[in-house]
Amino acid sequence: MVDISVEIAGIKFRNPVLTAAGPPSRNGQVLVEAARGGAGGLVAKTISVEAAKVPRPNMALIDRGELLSFMLLTLHSRLVSVSRSMVKIPRGMLNTELWSDIPYQQWLEKEYKIAKGAGLPVIASVGYTADELRKLGPEVEKAGVDGIEFSTHYIEYDPKPLVEVAKALRESVEIPIFVKLSPHVVNIEMFAKAVEKYVDGVVAINSLGPCLYIDVETGKPLLGGKNGYGWLSGPAIKPLAVRCVADIARTVKKPVIGVGGVMSGRDAIEFFMVGASAVQICTGAILEGPKIYGQVAKEIQEFLKNHGYDSIEDIKGIALKYLPEKPLRTHPKPPKLYEELCKGCGLCVTSCVYGALKLVEDAKSGKLIVSIDEKKCDGCGLCTSICPTRALKFE
Numbered sequence: 001m002v003d004i005s006v007e008i009a010g011i012k013f014r015n016p017v018l019t020a021a022g023p024p025s026r027n028g029q030v031l032v033e034a035a036r037g038g039a040g041g042l043v044a045k046t047i048s049v050e051a052a053k054v055p056r057p058n059m060a061l062i063d064r065g066e067l068l069s070f071m072l073l074t075l076h077s078r079l080v081s082v083s084r085s086m087v088k089i090p091r092g093m094l095n096t097e098l099w100s101d102i103p104y105q106q107w108l109e110k111e112y113k114i115a116k117g118a119g120l121p122v123i124a125s126v127g128y129t130a131d132e133l134r135k136l137g138p139e140v141e142k143a144g145v146d147g148i149e150f151s152t153h154y155i156e157y158d159p160k161p162l163v164e165v166a167k168a169l170r171e172s173v174e175i176p177i178f179v180k181l182s183p184h185v186v187n188i189e190m191f192a193k194a195v196e197k198y199v200d201g202v203v204a205i206n207s208l209g210p211c212l213y214i215d216v217e218t219g220k221p222l223l224g225g226k227n228g229y230g231w232l233s234g235p236a237i238k239p240l241a242v243r244c245v246a247d248i249a250r251t252v253k254k255p256v257i258g259v260g261g262v263m264s265g266r267d268a269i270e271f272f273m274v275g276a277s278a279v280q281i282c283t284g285a286i287l288e289g290p291k292i293y294g295q296v297a298k299e300i301q302e303f304l305k306n307h308g309y310d311s312i313e314d315i316k317g318i319a320l321k322y323l324p325e326k327p328l329r330t331h332p333k334p335p336k337l338y339e340e341l342c343k344g345c346g347l348c349v350t351s352c353v354y355g356a357l358k359l360v361e362d363a364k365s366g367k368l369i370v371s372i373d374e375k376k377c378d379g380c381g382l383c384t385s386i387c388p389t390r391a392l393k394f395e
């Protein structure tokens, strides 16, 4: 089997699939279960000087109509892991959970020790101001954790407060520290650059919002926080997270950890290809339980083996060279059809807004295959991403 262990800022992880701050890391025992489920490292729920008063209800799956197909896909995907990634359902979750409602003293005395008992590296997550981190940082370090992630959910426009917090923590502790960035900032790589010299790694992204979801059966929001607002996570934010990781990885030299919508090994591979050294999972573990960490790790191993790679290093950042500063081209060019791969499913025909695709009977085999009207084709490329067998490709 391919070795997928990674070392980040001197911390050795048996695999690159870590827990993320959230309900699946809410106390020591749950972190032990994550380790049993196959996680490579344990990032704990964010603590602060005051225990949070968490609004209720505070979690909701949006797109309930998609739940059944999600469950079916999950079942199937365990057998055929590729099917889940190919059917792109923008599932998402909203939450208004805040930070830990367990007093930090309990984390110091009990929860981190229980988590450490699992034998994996434990990273504490601490919020939020410079003064709070100056106080909590050394105490958390004394509790024996291997690193500290600091959460910056509420910083939006100006990197100065973030730099202050990073500096305060850097001056207070010796162990590796990681900044976790929010996607709300105008220019995420500028924020990463601003704190680079104080941190040992960058984690991106936190959940996105605030968002609002109304249950049309009741006319009410699903969540019980201020204004019914919630923060979006899960597969719906993965493209945003991948873009943020790519921008950060291109800008800073410190390791980047990707988080946002990882549900499968292929999702994790996408993050590695834009420069991530590891991934974290929150929503996936809420919806599928702690076994997801081990499953994603196994799928990463299988992907690397099946594609002839020896390690994560082999694929780290390989997509970055394909992210051009200017558009590749602006003139239309039809994709090429690989007839032998076409199953005649017609998915591309339905979604071709230019009417350039139709199903025809193949003279030789008699089976239905797609045919391209090159005059009508606008070269938009949608069909190449829709075709489940990759029968349509740009050369």
Ligand SMILES: Cc1cc2nc3c(=O)[nH]c(=O)nc-3n(C[C@H](O)[C@H](O)[C@H](O)COP(=O)(O)O)c2cc1C
Residues within 6 Å of the ligand: 020, 021, 022, 023, 045, 046, 059, 093, 094, 095, 096, 097, 098, 099, 100, 125, 151, 180, 205, 206, 207, 232, 233, 234, 235, 237, 259, 260, 261, 262, 280, 281, 282, 283, 284
């Ligand atoms: C219910 C819930 C609670 C969360 N709590 C925290 C938290 O305490 N601290 C933090 O930094 N991020 C928190 N997050 C954000 C996640 O760690 C993660 O960054 C985000 O959800 C994107 O990853 P995902 O799509 O795998 O969930 C929370 C997310 C959810 C869904």
